[in-house]
Amino acid sequence: MVSARAISHAYGELEAIDRLDLELPAHGVLALVGPSGCGKSTLLELLAGLQQPSAGEIEVDGAGAPAERLARCALMPQRDLLLPWLSALDNAALALRNRGARRGAAREEAGRLFEQFGLAGFERARPAELSGGMRQRVAFLRTLVAGKPLLALDEPFASLDAITRAEMQGWLARALSADPRTVVLVSHDIEEALYLADRVVVLSGRPARVVEELGAPAPRAPDRDAAVTDPAFVAARERAMAALHRGSQ
């Protein structure tokens, strides 16, 4: 579904990514973790077709050209970036409106998911009236409603407090179990990556290379608190942490 072969990327003299390979099957969740500024977000933008790598090949759902990759990928940025002049519902329906759907039809389609996302009753609320967790859920809904084969999530919960973040991880795990999607998740939180993804790729400091790739012991287990304290999970976290340290040196 997603494959990147020997991709390198540089901004002028600055090398961001160095001969990196990635493979992700359909409905798989792949997490990218690495030190700050290692090029994780750049990698996501390359996959999404927002940029073209300096070298190497990327394919998303059989498409190689950047414009075609862009058509197959929806990006959820680090900040929710909800448009403050639109209601929660209109923010969620943005992709449908952009594709020419009438306002009523777009609202109806996006609105169907509000209850499932714990947002019922907040359809008409402006982003400023929503809590941090709710805003992230609307942002995720907006990404989901776009109906693209690949979801690129760039540290989606980084701006939230620890408790809300844990809640949102549990919530996203349930949402992905109910409606499996192909997801590339960038995170600086190893626990989040190991809990949400099937596989975790640990990247080195700039230029980003793959240090280690490990499988998650219990991806998106229903009981998050139990899953993250399980000995297998703790061992995987320690292994990922060691790889992260190796990559940062």
Add this chain to the structure above:
Amino acid sequence: MTRWRLIPAMRGKLAKWLLPALTLAVLIAIWQLAASTGALADLLGLEPFLVPSPAEIASALWENRSLLAEDAWVTMREIFFGFLIGLAAGLGFGFLLRPFEWVRLSVYPLIVGSQAVPILVFAPILVVWFGYGIWPKLAIVALICFFPIAVATADGLRSVDPEAQKMMRTLDASRAQMLWRLEAPTALPFTFSGAKIAATIAPIAAVFGEWAGADAGLGVLIREDSARLATDRLFAASFLLAALAVALYSLLALAERRIVTWR
């Protein structure tokens, strides 16, 4: 305790209406006292009739009400329509040139330079070009209003978050949708700021336009009264001019509150 707790609740309204009104009332009272006793004229070393009191200005306003209303109507139309033309041109400059960065870069210095041309020198030329009617006044008001609106709109459009643009691209936004759904609402508060600045200087532009050649308007009246040393009516006409600026400004502030609801 209760008395103290009431204060924060009252502070909003107090600060917004009562304090400016009180300041104005005190200033007018001091002015009235200083002018009617002749103290102000003595202080400035002027004849008392050159320094009218607020009561004298108010009476000039009332006695000349039909003449003042006629002239204010002429000037108001110049301000209003000139402002609208300036607004349209400023918005046009900001928005239409947005996709063509090189055009914007090439015309920007010209536009900045045009603001340095003294309008007092330029106004008579516009009268020669456009005639004696309303058009040269509209051109001058529009020229003066255009600049703050255009610059504010262009700055507003440049302040769009690049991350939001990327997000919109992955949500299949076309260039026009990007402009309409993301960039225009981002720029709107900036445009309002520019328009409010334009509203306060539009009356000055209208007066300059009238001075270059006109037979009616508050500017014409002010010039006549200045030559005849009819200071009470001169002040009355100036008061109306200021009222027009305040009215236009308030109208824009009201529209901003209604439209830019997310701030």
